[in-house]
Amino acid sequence: MRDLICKISTGIDSLNFSGINVGLVDERGELAAMYKGVAQNDIGIRTDVLDNIPKAIGMKMLIRSMSPKVISADEIGSENEIEAINHAICSGIKGIFTAHGSSLEEISINPTLKTLINLHIFERIVFLEDKQKKAEIQEVYILNKKTLEYITIK
16 A cells, blocks of 8 residues: 555656655554654655544545545544545545455445445455465456446456
8 A cells, every 4th residue: 555655646657647646644653654754654755644643534634734636544444434535535536545354245244334335435446365475466346337336357
């Protein structure tokens, strides 16, 4: 997730993509590892970080004050977080979020994540498989906007 945020924020020269503003809510300091207001991990040059704050509150603060094009938060799952994500998406902001679950069926059982799925908030859902501490893509689902169903592409 950190690498993805960094690429979106800094840009990718080979794709002629110069990067965009990213807002990161790092509630437990796992992604940016802030120390005295400075990120110790490379999270990109256009990334604003709010750490040590609940994700739902942080997302709303970023929307109001930082003008991000993308908001990111790790391990979403509470009703307040789902409400904040829905607010961000309705405000025209894209999101990158992680949640615990090993399949579409498994996360559909979680009542709060199921809400986001039923609202068709996610354009893509990616499941990673942990192989010797290196995550590899296991499955990818894309929302078919005509049928509003998720189709597997991998």
